[in-house]
Amino acid sequence: MTAQARPLVEAQEASSRKSRDQWLLKYSTLLALFLLFAGFALTVDRFLTASNLLNIVQQISMLTIVGAGLTFGFAAREMDLSVGYTVGLSGILVPLMLISGVPLPLALLGAVAAGFAVGAINSMLVTLVGIPSLIATLATGSILYGINFMSTGGRAIYGGLPDSFLFLGQGQILGIPVLAYAMLLFVLVAWFLMERTIFGRYIYAVGGNLKAAELSGVNGRFYRSAALVVCSLFAAMAGALLAARLGSGQPNAGERYLLDGLATVFIGMTMIRPGTATVTGTFFGALFIGVINNGLNLVGMDTYVQSIVKGLIILVAVAIVSRTTKLKLL
Amino acid sequence: MTVRLSDIVMQYPGTRALDHVDVDFLFSEVHGLIGENGAGKTTLVSILGGSKQPTSGTIAIAGVETALASAGDALAKGIAHVSQEGSLVPGLTAAQNILLGDEPRLGLGIIDTRALKRRATELLARWFPQVSIDLDAAVATLPVADQKVIEIVRALRGEIRLLILDEPTATLPAREKENLWRIIRSLPPRGVGVVLVSHFLSEVKALSDRITVLRDGRHVTTLPADEVSEAQLVDFMLQRAGKPTTAIAEDAESARATGETVMDIADWHVGGVRVERFAIRAGEIVGLIGLTGAGHFGFARSLYTGEGFLSGRTVFAGQPLARPDARGMKARGVAFIPDHRMENSLIGEWSVRENLAMVHPQAGARAGVLSMGLEEKAARTAMALFNVKAHSPEQRIQDLSGGNKQKVSIGKWLYGAPERYRLMIFVEPTEGVDIGAKREIHRHIRRLAAEGAAIIVASSDLMEVADIADRVVPFVQGQAAPALSRAEFSESRFIAAMAGDPQ
Numbered sequence: 001m002t003a004q005a006r007p008l009v010e011a012q013e014a015s016s017r018k019s020r021d022q023w024l025l026k027y028s029t030l031l032a033l034f035l036l037f038a039g040f041a042l043t044v045d046r047f048l049t050a051s052n053l054l055n056i057v058q059q060i061s062m063l064t065i066v067g068a069g070l071t072f073g074f075a076a077r078e079m080d081l082s083v084g085y086t087v088g089l090s091g092i093l094v095p096l097m098l099i100s101g102v103p104l105p106l107a108l109l110g111a112v113a114a115g116f117a118v119g120a121i122n123s124m125l126v127t128l129v130g131i132p133s134l135i136a137t138l139a140t141g142s143i144l145y146g147i148n149f150m151s152t153g154g155r156a157i158y159g160g161l162p163d164s165f166l167f168l169g170q171g172q173i174l175g176i177p178v179l180a181y182a183m184l185l186f187v188l189v190a191w192f193l194m195e196r197t198i199f200g201r202y203i204y205a206v207g208g209n210l211k212a213a214e215l216s217g218v219n220g221r222f223y224r225s226a227a228l229v230v231c232s233l234f235a236a237m238a239g240a241l242l243a244a245r246l247g248s249g250q251p252n253a254g255e256r257y258l259l260d261g262l263a264t265v266f267i268g269m270t271m272i273r274p275g276t277a278t279v280t281g282t283f284f285g286a287l288f289i290g291v292i293n294n295g296l297n298l299v300g301m302d303t304y305v306q307s308i309v310k311g312l313i314i315l316v317a318v319a320i321v322s323r324t325t326k327l328k329l330l
Numbered sequence: 331m332t333v334r335l336s337d338i339v340m341q342y343p344g345t346r347a348l349d350h351v352d353v354d355f356l357f358s359e360v361h362g363l364i365g366e367n368g369a370g371k372t373t374l375v376s377i378l379g380g381s382k383q384p385t386s387g388t389i390a391i392a393g394v395e396t397a398l399a400s401a402g403d404a405l406a407k408g409i410a411h412v413s414q415e416g417s418l419v420p421g422l423t424a425a426q427n428i429l430l431g432d433e434p435r436l437g438l439g440i441i442d443t444r445a446l447k448r449r450a451t452e453l454l455a456r457w458f459p460q461v462s463i464d465l466d467a468a469v470a471t472l473p474v475a476d477q478k479v480i481e482i483v484r485a486l487r488g489e490i491r492l493l494i495l496d497e498p499t500a501t502l503p504a505r506e507k508e509n510l511w512r513i514i515r516s517l518p519p520r521g522v523g524v525v526l527v528s529h530f531l532s533e534v535k536a537l538s539d540r541i542t543v544l545r546d547g548r549h550v551t552t553l554p555a556d557e558v559s560e561a562q563l564v565d566f567m568l569q570r571a572g573k574p575t576t577a578i579a580e581d582a583e584s585a586r587a588t589g590e591t592v593m594d595i596a597d598w599h600v601g602g603v604r605v606e607r608f609a610i611r612a613g614e615i616v617g618l619i620g621l622t623g624a625g626h627f628g629f630a631r632s633l634y635t636g637e638g639f640l641s642g643r644t645v646f647a648g649q650p651l652a653r654p655d656a657r658g659m660k661a662r663g664v665a666f667i668p669d670h671r672m673e674n675s676l677i678g679e680w681s682v683r684e685n686l687a688m689v690h691p692q693a694g695a696r697a698g699v700l701s702m703g704l705e706e707k708a709a710r711t712a713m714a715l716f717n718v719k720a721h722s723p724e725q726r727i728q729d730l731s732g733g734n735k736q737k738v739s740i741g742k743w744l745y746g747a748p749e750r751y752r753l754m755i756f757v758e759p760t761e762g763v764d765i766g767a768k769r770e771i772h773r774h775i776r777r778l779a780a781e782g783a784a785i786i787v788a789s790s791d792l793m794e795v796a797d798i799a800d801r802v803v804p805f806v807q808g809q810a811a812p813a814l815s816r817a818e819f820s821e822s823r824f825i826a827a828m829a830g831d832p833q
Binding site: 198202217 | 674676742
């Protein structure tokens, strides 16, 4: 072998090794999900029952919606750490409006407005003031947390919520929870926007190479802002549904959706297009988290252990992605 | 006493950065190293500084063959490298920076601050007694020239025999340059040789005892600085093996029919570039040529993006314009194909199809909904038009060769409906592209001009502009020189214009 040929052969070997790794990556997460599912099904008797499976779907529906929103942010390479408190904000706002006599459609519109407002503030801080989204949304999250507790005095809001609202979170249509339909709707809308519209293509473009996108005539500021607005909008809708499921507005109910939501996206980034956040990946990521939470619950593991397990899973997912692809988070 | 590099080859996958280079550097000289971007200067000094290892070849210090396994190893053997970007910690003081990593200690890891100050002062006084710098000041607050001196003193704190300076004056104002020049000249008499890498030919010529010219990874020549003119140096840097430019000029290309003026600018001041007047007509190809750093790339880019725009008047297609911006210019029918395609134009993880669809995704959409079928068809059309070699439109762009990437970078502007552009601006359109792809790209540029687009090609490749341009504007140190028309093309005219000789 000549001196010239060697680097080329090495490069080829490296690239075939890379494509094999990518293949493994794409399917290993799905395989892990399947093994996890099968493991619980075999060892925990109440796991593989129709009512428990519907329960899982119900449990992950809000999470999936938050994760689908975060997927837009990740695709544009913007991080939204305020989603948990945005869930809380609309989870309080909607019951408050309903109790004071606002009709349901208007109350839901209120949630949309709240989500839009939070997203608009976040995106202005990021694209106009120039604060990195990680920091800007950390700060707005803290502000929202304060607002949520101040406006409720830290107490839950309940009583007098209309049945039509509770139906959204607790009812069933054709034996399937309404929340499942809602989740499906949001996932489909998010998938369609990201995979089949110019809007989604440009969100990915500004995240993939902002300079190249802008030199191609793409309005970078607009699409980065839009991604952050979608994050907040989806979180606000999840918050409304969460209040309907709980039958009350609770100021701290949304908090766990930040970490779990990020986890769904990270897990999702190991599949479909490794290193890239995709709506389909996020959906499977949410399923993953849902199965773990549910299974560990049934086994009787307490929530602290669940938290440790989830932390480990996030580490593994991010480790896989960052070692096999050029992960660009921030 | 010398460091001798013999028969050095540096092979990267697909490209050879250095091709059997022989050079020796004396400990008693300033040795200028020049060449255009991509000529191999950086690779050569990286090997000399130990941070890169050659594919093959030998290195001998004072006649003894050796290996430079790392920057630390090179340092231990007396070779220090001061890189272009600067390696100081801005928040630390000058004294702390000078002794960074070698601080005198009191024990238990506690720094002896008094000894540190004393040693730093001694070092500065020993090497440059004429210089006075406040060693207690944070480096970030010092003038850029003083920062460079601090970096040099730090490099000299060991037993150094050869100092590599990479573009040391690139960021300095003119007056401060001369102080640094004196400092550089003072080193060889004291037994420290200097390898000076610089884009400023006048500087290299004034400071160096000998000058080595690299071109396309090959050693062109090494000769005493006082035996060569700047124009000859430009000639060495740019000439392509045995192809006389004049022959190209006769290339039966008749003067193109030129139409209306597309863009007309006056008194432009953008970044470090001033252009009194520049106008281009439909159907015309105008070349902008200059050495690296002459400002022609930035100028070409600013015509589309307005980056660095300070003042000036602009008329586009008969309409006055305040200041160009990418989206506005795209809407007016301007295409911009930038240099450094992976950084400025393409998304590495995306497929060829997705990259092609970036400028006009509407062409692959029906009622606003992207259709994979339509996209693939449009992508295949663009790929066929530009002869892009890929397994399929779904192949990832980063796995293609340089030439094919560049074709996609151009092709994405013509994806879908073959839009007619009023103006197309190319910067280094054949950077890192093989000769076959280069010819194809030139053919496309000519065709686009024939179809009525005004075309600007900013390039550092003399042959390229001679090949395709109707008119060439040479840039010298941020100024546009008078244009040369096709009839006036000759290698010596180019060389003279680029070196800034009034001829």
